[in-house]
Amino acid sequence: MMSLGRVFIGGALLLLLGNAHAQDGKQIFTQGGSQPGAMPCVACHGPDGLGLPAAGFPRLAGLPAEYVRKQLVDFSSAARSNPVMEPLAKALTEAEIAAVSQAVAALPFPAPATAHRSEMPGNAMQKLALQGAWERQIPACVSCHGPAGAGVGDAFPPLAGQPAAYLSAQLAAWQNGTRHNDPNDLMGHIAKSLTAEEVQGVAHYFASLSPEVKP
Ligand code: HEC
Ligand code: HEC
Known part of the structure; x- marks a missing residue:
């Protein structure tokens, strides 16, 4: 007892x-x-x-x-x-x-710096990020992820300041179907439309848009 x-x-x-x-x-x-x-x-x-x-x-x-x-x-x-x-x-x-x-x-993170031209991995990646590739139905990344990839609201996470290796791994995860958690397969469609070179390039581009975390 x-x-x-x-x-x-x-x-x-x-x-x-x-x-x-x-x-x-x-x-x-x-x-x-x-x-x-x-x-x-x-x-x-x-x-x-x-x-x-x-x-x-x-x-x-x-x-x-x-x-x-x-x-x-x-x-x-x-x-x-x-x-x-x-x-x-x-x-x-x-x-x-x-x-x-x-x-x-609530943990502090400094706002992403604007891109320095010299750090960019080439104009093609900047164009993809800022304007998309409409001939392949790829909208500009910044149209959802915000100017300089700083993120918008609750649904669109920041890309700036994330490690390049992390960003490219996520795009690869959508390409091979291990990440399928986004509304209406928005990212799935976009990731599958990117070449391997674009995945690397655009990941480095957004990773470089921060003074805190270097790609
Ligand atoms: C139509 C809107 C839209 C566009 C355009 C868009 N994304 Fe996204 N993206 C999203 C959403 C929504 C999520 C979050 C999905 C979730 O809930 O997990 C996301 C998440 C991501 C993530 C994962 C971030 C993390 O922290 O895990 C990466 C990487 C990414 N997007 C890259 C890109 C790139 C690169 C482009 C341009 C080629 C792009 N996105 C264009 C809507 C968009
Ligand atoms: C043993 C290592 C490890 C520990 C401990 C860990 N994480 Fe993670 N976390 C990771 C890795 C690796 C990823 C990337 C996963 C991927 O590629 O999808 C990640 C991704 C995440 C993401 C996705 C971020 C994004 O931008 O989409 C969130 C949220 C997260 N972790 C939260 C947490 C929280 C909260 C804790 C503590 C309770 C935690 N993690 C503990 C390794 C860890």
């Missing part, structure tokens, strides 16, 4: 602790979630959430909270499949996802 009581009290305590933990997004960011497998985000996305460009780990700092929340839900449903983030997102509760999304959105 004694031990049953203890188990019950222990369980109630764990629930309470779990709740307190879930509400503290900053703590999930630095120390991980309440369930096994919910690793701290800082381990890969860096102490300031600026990502790890060499490894192709994206920045989270300053991304819209609703976009981050949607990605974590998409990882856990495998609409966006990734061997690292899929199990991790599944290990977070709904409340933890909401809290950590708010926390990373």
Whole structure:
């Protein structure tokens, strides 16, 4: 009887602790979630959430909270499949996802600098980014992702300041179908219309539009 009581009290305590933990997004960011497998985000996305460009780990700092929340839900449903983030997102509760999304959105990220012509990987990539390629039904990237790729609202994430290796990996993921989480297959259609050279070039172009993260 004694031990049953203890188990019950222990369980109630764990629930309470779990709740307190879930509400503290900053703590999930630095120390991980309440369930096994919910690793701290800082381990890969860096102490300031600026990502790890060499490894192709994206920045989270300053991304819209609703976009981050949607990605974590998409990882856990495998609409966006990734061997690292899929199990991790599944290990977070709904409340933890909401809290950590708010926390990373609140991390500061400097506004992207305007492009320096000398850093551009060629006018063809700038043209693709700024004007699209209408003969192939590819709209300008900036028409959805905003001027200088700074992002627009909750649905269109920033491209500027993300590592080039990350951006090109996402375009490749849409091309091979491992990422199929966007409304109306907008990005799927665009990515599949790009050549391998354009994927690399446009990724470097947007990655270079930031003083913080070099491609
Ligand atoms: C072990 C390394 C690792 C850890 C720990 C980790 N991530 Fe990630 N994360 C990645 C990688 C790698 C990607 C890129 C996945 C891809 O290519 O689709 C990523 C991508 C993301 C994205 C997509 C960003 C975008 O621009 O679409 C979000 C959101 C994210 N992680 C959130 C988190 C959160 C929140 C945590 C902590 C609870 C976390 N990650 C912990 C490695 C990690
Ligand atoms: C019609 C609107 C639209 C246009 C045009 C567009 N995108 Fe996107 N893009 C989106 C949406 C919406 C998402 C987010 C999908 C989701 O919810 O995961 C996205 C996401 C991305 C991502 C993933 C970012 C991340 O943080 O994971 C990359 C990379 C990307 N777009 C590159 C491009 C490039 C390069 C172009 C131009 C060749 C382009 N996009 C044009 C709508 C658009």
